[in-house]
Amino acid sequence: MAHMRALRTLAVATITAATLGLTAVPAHADTQTKKDASGDVVGLEDGGGNGTAADRRRTDVLSLTGEHGDGRLRFTFTMADTSQARGGSFLSAQARFVTTDGSEYYASLERVGGGDATTALRREGQPVTCRGLAGRVVSAKDRYVLVVPRSCVGNPDSVRFGGVVNYLTPSSTILGDDARRDGRVGDRPRLGTARLANN
């Protein structure tokens, strides 16, 4: 019987290896896209106004896509408009995600007056040094893209994610749009319920 068990173990191991071999070849990232309503940008200060139509378009998230695989997390905000007013305007696109062990992270892209994007990563509110963290503006597609190496966030099995865009206009109006809420912004971006697994 011991021999049979050994054979069975070997067979299972072989089948598992073959299955892994088959599935590992076309490596792909687990992807989820959350579409968000158009025109649901809100003013964030009492009596602070709702900005101009152009201001609201620059804040309006149309969808947020999360991808998890190939050694990184990638968050793509598709916007109504990624142009920005010159001068004192300030925009931030923040992806919030919670890893399998419950740690909360924010990856953020920030941009002043339509200039180059800068990025930051925080864990439980504290800055995290992360080599390979990247943020870019894809103007041709009106997208903000954030790339976070998995190694910077503890190589999680899966994450839940959400995101928000905030815009401070040159006239000091503060606007916001949560990718998972219509016409409302909470204290923190709402997370999705489905897990984005690593592949």
Ligand SMILES: [Ca+2]
């Ligand atoms: Ca929106």
